[in-house]
Amino acid sequence: MTKLNLNPRQIVALEVVFWLALASTYFLLPEKLVLITQIMITGLFAIALDIALGYAGILTVGHAAFFGIGAYLAGLLAKYGWGEPFSGLVLALGVCAVLGYMLSYLIVRGSDLTRLMITIGVCVLFFELANRLTPITGGADGLQGVDMWPVLGQFRFDLWGKTAFIYTFCIVLLMFLAVRLMLKSPFGLVLRGIHDNRRRMLAIGSPVAARLRLAYCFSAAIAGVAGALLAQTTQFVGLEMLSFNRSAEILIILILGGTGRLYGGLIGALLYMTVHDFFSDFDPKFWQFWLGIFLILVVMIGRGGVLGVLSRVFKVREQRL
Amino acid sequence: MTTAALATPVLRTRKLTKRFGGFTAVNGVTLDIAPGSRQALIGPNGAGKTTLINLLTGILRPTDGRISLDDDDITHLPADKRVHRGLVRTFQINTLFPALTPLQAASLAISEREALGNVWWRTLRSCSWVADEAHALLKQFNLAQYAHVDTAEMPYGKQRLLEIVLALAARPRILLLDEPAAGVPEDESGELFEVIAGLPREMTVLFIEHDMDLVFRFAQRISVLVAGAVLVEGTPAEIAADPQVRAAYLGNSRV
Amino acid sequence: MGIVIFDGLAYGMLLFLIGVGLSITMGLMNFVNLAHGAFAMVGGYVAALAMSRLQVPFVASLALAFISAAVVGALLEFVFFRRLYRAHPLDHVLLSIGIVFVFVAGGTYLFGPTMQPFTAPEWLRGQISLLGMDAGAYRLFLIVVGFVVLAALLLLINKTRYGAMVRAAVDNQRVAAGLGVRVDRLFFLTFSFGCGLAGLGGALGLGMLGLDPSFPLKYMIYFLIVVCVGGAGTIVGPFVAAVLVGIVDVGGKYYIPELGAFLIYVFMVVVLLVRPHGLIPKKGLV
Numbered sequence: 106m107t108k109l110n111l112n113p114r115q116i117v118a119l120e121v122v123f124w125l126a127l128a129s130t131y132f133l134l135p136e137k138l139v140l141i142t143q144i145m146i147t148g149l150f151a152i153a154l155d156i157a158l159g160y161a162g163i164l165t166v167g168h169a170a171f172f173g174i175g176a177y178l179a180g181l182l183a184k185y186g187w188g189e190p191f192s193g194l195v196l197a198l199g200v201c202a203v204l205g206y207m208l209s210y211l212i213v214r215g216s217d218l219t220r221l222m223i224t225i226g227v228c229v230l231f232f233e234l235a236n237r238l239t240p241i242t243g244g245a246d247g248l249q250g251v252d253m254w255p256v257l258g259q260f261r262f263d264l265w266g267k268t269a270f271i272y273t274f275c276i277v278l279l280m281f282l283a284v285r286l287m288l289k290s291p292f293g294l295v296l297r298g299i300h301d302n303r304r305r306m307l308a309i310g311s312p313v314a315a316r317l318r319l320a321y322c323f324s325a326a327i328a329g330v331a332g333a334l335l336a337q338t339t340q341f342v343g344l345e346m347l348s349f350n351r352s353a354e355i356l357i358i359l360i361l362g363g364t365g366r367l368y369g370g371l372i373g374a375l376l377y378m379t380v381h382d383f384f385s386d387f388d389p390k391f392w393q394f395w396l397g398i399f400l401i402l403v404v405m406i407g408r409g410g411v412l413g414v415l416s417r418v419f420k421v422r423e424q425r426l
Numbered sequence: 427m428t429t430a431a432l433a434t435p436v437l438r439t440r441k442l443t444k445r446f447g448g449f450t451a452v453n454g455v456t457l458d459i460a461p462g463s464r465q466a467l468i469g470p471n472g473a474g475k476t477t478l479i480n481l482l483t484g485i486l487r488p489t490d491g492r493i494s495l496d497d498d499d500i501t502h503l504p505a506d507k508r509v510h511r512g513l514v515r516t517f518q519i520n521t522l523f524p525a526l527t528p529l530q531a532a533s534l535a536i537s538e539r540e541a542l543g544n545v546w547w548r549t550l551r552s553c554s555w556v557a558d559e560a561h562a563l564l565k566q567f568n569l570a571q572y573a574h575v576d577t578a579e580m581p582y583g584k585q586r587l588l589e590i591v592l593a594l595a596a597r598p599r600i601l602l603l604d605e606p607a608a609g610v611p612e613d614e615s616g617e618l619f620e621v622i623a624g625l626p627r628e629m630t631v632l633f634i635e636h637d638m639d640l641v642f643r644f645a646q647r648i649s650v651l652v653a654g655a656v657l658v659e660g661t662p663a664e665i666a667a668d669p670q671v672r673a674a675y676l677g678n679s680r681v
Numbered sequence: 682m683g684i685v686i687f688d689g690l691a692y693g694m695l696l697f698l699i700g701v702g703l704s705i706t707m708g709l710m711n712f713v714n715l716a717h718g719a720f721a722m723v724g725g726y727v728a729a730l731a732m733s734r735l736q737v738p739f740v741a742s743l744a745l746a747f748i749s750a751a752v753v754g755a756l757l758e759f760v761f762f763r764r765l766y767r768a769h770p771l772d773h774v775l776l777s778i779g780i781v782f783v784f785v786a787g788g789t790y791l792f793g794p795t796m797q798p799f800t801a802p803e804w805l806r807g808q809i810s811l812l813g814m815d816a817g818a819y820r821l822f823l824i825v826v827g828f829v830v831l832a833a834l835l836l837l838i839n840k841t842r843y844g845a846m847v848r849a850a851v852d853n854q855r856v857a858a859g860l861g862v863r864v865d866r867l868f869f870l871t872f873s874f875g876c877g878l879a880g881l882g883g884a885l886g887l888g889m890l891g892l893d894p895s896f897p898l899k900y901m902i903y904f905l906i907v908v909c910v911g912g913a914g915t916i917v918g919p920f921v922a923a924v925l926v927g928i929v930d931v932g933g934k935y936y937i938p939e940l941g942a943f944l945i946y947v948f949m950v951v952v953l954l955v956r957p958h959g960l961i962p963k964k965g966l967v
Contacts, residue, residue: 164770166715166778211954217770218713222909223953229902230946237943291537291553292546298534301523308483308521309535309596310509311543319544349898353778360775394790397782404768404776405761 109419123368124278131270138266144378145277146334151359151370152284153327158356159364160288160296161320163212164221166352167228168328171201173347174231175329177242180251180342188254190337194276197333198326205325209318225349232347248342262340269338276334280327285367287323296320300365357400363412372411434497436461436630437482437513437600442491444477444654451477453654454491459600462627466641467634469651470674475634476518478651479602483515484508495600510539512599516589518608518634524578528569528588531577532560535595560595567591567621583614590621601625603633607640619643642666650674683814685932691820693927694827695890698882699900700907700919701834702875708914709851710868712762713770716777717879717904718897719784724750724880725892726788729797739802743884750880755873762872763865781897788894799887823885830878834916847871851914906949 111119130141150172157163178200179193211223235242242248255261260268287293295316298306306313336342345351362373384392435458444452452474459465467475480486482493484505492501495511503511523531536556537543550556564570567587572580577588586606593601606622607615615637622644625631635641641648641662648665650657652674658665665671703717724746731737731745757780765772801819808815838844846867849857858864883892890900903926911922926945933944 158771164774166774211950215953218707218909218913219953221713221770221774222905223950225902225905226946226949226953230943230950233943233946237939286549287546289549289551290546291533291542291550291556292544294530294534294537294550295543297526298523298531301525302521304485304517305521305523305592306534306538307485307505308509308515308517309538309592310506310514311534311538312504312506316543319546323546349902357775357778360771391786393782394786397779397784397786400775400779400782401761404772404779405764 111419120368123371128274131267131274135265138270140378140382142266142270142273142338143335144374145273146331146338147355147358147378148371148374149277149280149334150328150331150355151362151374152281152367153324153331153370154355154359155364155366155370156284156327157321157324158359159366159369160293160300161317161324162300163224163317163321163324164217165212165224166221166349166356167224167226168324168355169347169349169351170224170228170231171205171325171328172332172335172351172355173235173342173344174204175201175332176336176342176346177235177248177332178329179333180248180336181241183251183253183337183340184248188252190253190256190272193333193337194330197329201329202322202326206318206322208325209321212321213314213317225352228347228349228352232344232349235344235347242342242344245344247344248336249340251336251340251342253337253340262338266338273334273338276330280330281371284323284327288367292316292319357396360403361411363416366412366416369412376411434461435459436496437632438494439482440492440494442478442481442493443489444474444481444486445489451654452481452488455651455654455656457649457656459630459632461630463630463646464644465630465632465647465649466645467632467649467651468636468641469657473651474654475651476604477654479515479604479634482602483513509596509598512597513602514593514596514598514600515602516593516604516606518604520582520585520589522577522585522588522592524576526577527572527574528564528577528580528591529557529560529573531588531592532563532595533557535592536560536563539596563591563595568617581614583610583618586610586614587618587621590618598629600630600632603631603635605634605636607635607637683812684816685935686928687811687814687816687824688820689928689931690924691817691823691827691927692889692931693924694823695882695886696903696907696927697827697920697923698830698885699879700904700911700923701830701916702872702878703904704908704911704913704915704919705847705851706868706872706875707908708912709847709871710762710766712766713773714762714777715774715901715905716780716784716897717876718900719781720750720754720876720879721883721886721900722784722788722892722894722896723753723883724877725797725883725887725896726792727880728884729799729887729892733798739805743881746880746884747877748880750883751873751877754876754879755869758869758872763868766868781901784897785894788896792894794894797887797892799892801888819888823889826885831916831920838916843867843870903945906945910949910952 127145131138134141154165154168157165157168175197178197182193182196208227212220215223236244253262256268256272262268295306295311298311299313299316303313332346335346358373358377359370360373361377362369362371381392437457437459439455439457441454441456442452443450443454455478467478469475477486481488484503488501492499494500495508495513500508500511523534533550533556536559537550540556542553542556561570561573564573569584569588569591572584577585580588586609590603590606603622607618610618619640622640645662647659648662649659650665650671657674658668658671660668699718699721703714706712706714727749728742728746731742732739737745761776765776805819805822807818809818809821811821838847846857846862849860850862850864850867854864883896886892906926907919907923910926911918911920926948929948930942930945933940934942937944
């Protein structure tokens, strides 16, 4: 089958259309603002995971650790007196970056299995920690009393979610652009090179382990920001934000959209959460069952998620260097 | 003795040994490689030649012995740092980036050389001197027409050439070529030979080869490796005449 | 303290029984199977139902648990797993998560979300005086079974032709196949056997580990710890790891209840840091 060609300018046009369409839901779907805000946040989280999984090739089912920690940090900061929104994001970004960097030393050594174990183990460890530290985190009941100050001193977080939507949209777009820049940078090419042939990268003098650590650090930082956003916009932090289930779920979302592709996380989040919302009246166990079936089918039949399928239809001519 | 042999060796090994469990792949190899020399490493299959290269480049840790570069002990230096010191290799089996183009691959090598590898805050395009150098490099080696072709789709001989070009992008002082002509058909090997002949005089070149044409044409010195140890070393003429070498390797058909 | 070690040992035996199958299949087939707990669950439910609804005696129920879990494992291997042996670990992870979800949801639908009740058979109730402690008879039984299975497995692996083939395939699959080992049949048998053992463990653990449909998720991390810390592909490794985990967990919960389960994860991270390939790495299947 001959592929349809898309040149880089057409791609950029499509991208602009995507973001404009997303922004326009503010006016077109005013009753779904909360859902769309959550979709954007989940999409950001999925993008963060993609940097680790799709680009750096680190198999992790524990990324909710950073998401949850970011959420708790932002929540606690607001609860204990400093409700300025951007500060919460910066705090989450910084702490998760440091944590991610420290953990990356564990992650880049050992086999795939060890790596998987460590990521799951660390996630479960933090979950337990949050569970135990009930006086601080609120334990199983969750953290309440997350009092957010108005954004830029002007825009209150309202009950209809309007401020939350615009705030989230801007932050997600900003982070997305940062990731996009990163992927087009020399570092981005290095990650692709490592993915393609690690031995060769060593042979041209690339400190592969150090590069992967940096990627994981980014991934953690962005996941932290996503978590912080969720805490701030819902004014609540729940234990499940740190759970294995959340880690597994975001992995599924990314796979659905397609790994190693910039928009995979966003598309996956859109699809998954829309469908989930549609079925949410049904019994949650029903959802889990069909999700399981879906996963099995995806593995046995489909490859590469939505964008993977699309990539077999459209060929993108890369931007000339 | 030539002046090259009298100069301080740029790369030396002392009793370099590598054991895998009960099997000794490299056994007490002591080499002195003079700067600017063209030295060949020959030997039957399984003699440990590629293992030796892996030890020199840091892919493998030696069980025993030392390696020094310009009198600095690099025995424990990580592989990527050796490249930055000027010790670069090519692979016997093409080890390229199948999903990237030669231009991207060359840009990668240049980026890492210029310590741009961790720069994430600006696009590669904006570092235009990288692409410029990559283009120039490809042009120099007649690969310009493949600049935007996926590596996997290039003809084998051209891939083999790219293998060397990528190594050269790192600006080596010492180039280790692991069977550069391996698998290259007759009609494409001429170009390869020219490239190797055209390498700068100041660059030290150590190459493993089975192709005796290449060896006798380019080597100033030959080391013969058998069962992990150096059997004999000398000029091409000496090696060709040596009965031990004949017996172990050359058979009775050569020169 | 003695009783803590004793209880921890019993708990460890359960983890060993369930985890050893996972260790062999991970070491043998390089297949990351997060769904292993599901087979234990199958065995547990079969045994529980056999005992409560059909009045099947305890030991017979255990046998049923083994067989049913082995059959389910065989089916899944045949239909799904065997097509993915050469696939990327990510695919393994996704498939096994999918299977876990299906089993957990299915279990809730079929059996309800509550814990399965369990009453130990007459001859295993009460305490036995052992080394000056009042040791639970059931726990003692678990420990005995654990050692018996360990011994049987070591015998099987080291003294039989089947065991030799498994060891060869773990060491170097391609060469083993080249020597005439029917690798696909070997995988099938070994996987099913491992699942059967898990089922047995699940049934035995009805009283101590409890059984509800979320069992595979709740205990997944424990099995993975046992395999990873012990070293995938060995038998003694997971045994040692399981005993350690059992004792550390029980001891932790007893002496420092505020930390509780937390201790185990720290233990795991520390071990993996020091020995990324496990306590007893693969090349020495013993």
